[in-house]
Amino acid sequence: MKRKQEYRVGVGASSILMVLVVLALAALSLLSLSSAKNNAALSQRNLNMTLAYYQAAAQAQRTLSMMDSLMAEREAQNLTAQEWTDLFAAHGLEAVTVSAEGVFSFSVDAGAERSLIVQGELTPQNAPRFTVTRHELTNQTVTQSQPLPVAMP
């Protein structure tokens, strides 16, 4: 007589399954926590960089207001570019330079190796006394002398 073969699932199988489930959940939780921490760090970095930009922009506006005030005081005097630069420097605006063509420029540190560059035309005798032509956030480490060819025909 042929004996019928029996297949029984023992206690060990369910224990192994349980161990695997626990391990899988532990791995998932660690991955989830790691991802959340990275997300929070990225969010914080984004916040810091944005705040640094707005603080730089605020500083640029304060500089422009001081420049305007100084120009209004001396609009009757016909100062040269160097004299304007010296005048601004004497009033705490050392970053402001005026070229012979009447173009002023200054930069404000915007954090994370970035600078906010402000450029414009200086017309002290006319209204408005200045016109901003450039308000650009640039990277201090990247110097680009020539534009990159993005698409070649």
Add this chain to the structure above:
Amino acid sequence: MRHEKGNILLVELLIVILFFTLSQVIVLQAFVKAQQLNREAGITNLALLRAEDTAETLAVSDNAEETLASLGFTATDGLFQAESEDGYRITAEITHFTQTTGVLTTVTVKAFRDMTELFALPAVRYREVSAQ
């Protein structure tokens, strides 16, 4: 003898169940912490977007008070506030510094989660008197 063996198996099972329960508690805590971190980061991002939007709109506006009102802020005792359903609150405080040549308007946009201040973003604009 058989009864003793059964007891040992029961204790072993109890220890295993306790170990698994402990593991699950730790795993659950990790999941909760991850969810909390994600939620906080999400709120900060949304609040920052709203603050940036407010600052950029103010940068091209002539009247800060009117602009804030149009952006959904309500004024109480000179302080503008906006509540969000996403779990943050934004306040804006306006200060005008008037000089002979123009007006320097500073709007400090602050974001709060519950009672905690998340950030304070300055939105400054100088307008010449002749340009107003």
